[in-house]
Amino acid sequence: MSGLQPFAPDGLERALCVVAHPDDMEYGASAAVSHWTSRGVDVSYLLLTHGEAGMPQEPNTVRRIRSEEQRSACRQVGVGDLRILDHPDGVLEPTLALRRDIARVIRQVRPQLVMTTTWADVAPWGLNQADHRVAGLTAVDAVAAAGNRWIFPELVDEEGLDPWSTRWVVVTGAAEPDHVIALEPQDAERAVASLQQHAAYLEALPDHPDPAEFIPAMLRGGGEGTDHGLGLPVRVFDLG
Numbered sequence: 344m345s346g347l348q349p350f351a352p353d354g355l356e357r358a359l360c361v362v363a364h365p366d367d368m369e370y371g372a373s374a375a376v377s378h379w380t381s382r383g384v385d386v387s388y389l390l391l392t393h394g395e396a397g398m399p400q401e402p403n404t405v406r407r408i409r410s411e412e413q414r415s416a417c418r419q420v421g422v423g424d425l426r427i428l429d430h431p432d433g434v435l436e437p438t439l440a441l442r443r444d445i446a447r448v449i450r451q452v453r454p455q456l457v458m459t460t461t462w463a464d465v466a467p468w469g470l471n472q473a474d475h476r477v478a479g480l481t482a483v484d485a486v487a488a489a490g491n492r493w494i495f496p497e498l499v500d501e502e503g504l505d506p507w508s509t510r511w512v513v514v515t516g517a518a519e520p521d522h523v524i525a526l527e528p529q530d531a532e533r534a535v536a537s538l539q540q541h542a543a544y545l546e547a548l549p550d551h552p553d554p555a556e557f558i559p560a561m562l563r564g565g566g567e568g569t570d571h572g573l574g575l576p577v578r579v580f581d582l583g
């Protein structure tokens with residue numbers, strides 16, 4: 344994908360990635376996480392659900408499996424801070440409670456950058472799943488709420504969490520990306536390994552493509568013009 348500006352933010356110390364499910368970070372985005380953590384950036388993941396509706400087994404079993412697989416996936420790309428909320432998988436709603444829950448974590452983590460997934464109804468790969476639409480849109484709304492003392496004032500008054508202004512919102516899977524995060528070969532390798540950690544989940548999807556093939560191919564597709572020919576195209580909003 345040519346003509347994209349490189350995205351290499353100055354002063355990035357902490358990033359927070361907000362997604363709906365275990366595995367949502369592992370379809371390319373975790374390569375960018377690897378790139379950042381290998382440069383000393385602290386990256387936290389916030390999952391809004393345990394992904395308990397994503398496998399044929401009963402939900403309590405699945406939530407344990409998928410949480411553990413996500414923890415392993417995080418280790419592959421240097422993420423030590425994994426937080427999973429208990430919102431319901433498959434029927435996630437863009438409620439104020441969800442927005443507050445995300446804003447709370449933004450104020451706790453105090454990231455310069457929040458990464459989330461596209462909230463478009465149609466994504467480059469097809470129809471965008473309902474939880475993904477909700478997660479992306481509510482995450483960007485939570486960024487605004489986290490910066491405002493008078494939105495969810497109880498976060499200050501009852502929990503002592505001061506407002507926090509995030510500098511960059513980075514959206515993956517956007518139909519019209521405007522930046523590319525340039526990657527190194529090891530980032531692609533770690534991204535493959537991170538998706539492979541979701542072994543039980545992938546096993547339940549018999550037609551799933553091999554991570555070792557499609558992840559590098561996808562990153563090569565996004566990496567035109569970068570040093571190693573590997574990149575993740577993203578839409579960046581610089582909130583100043």
Ligand SMILES: [Zn+2]
Nearest residue numbers: 363364367475
């Ligand atoms: Zn998902």
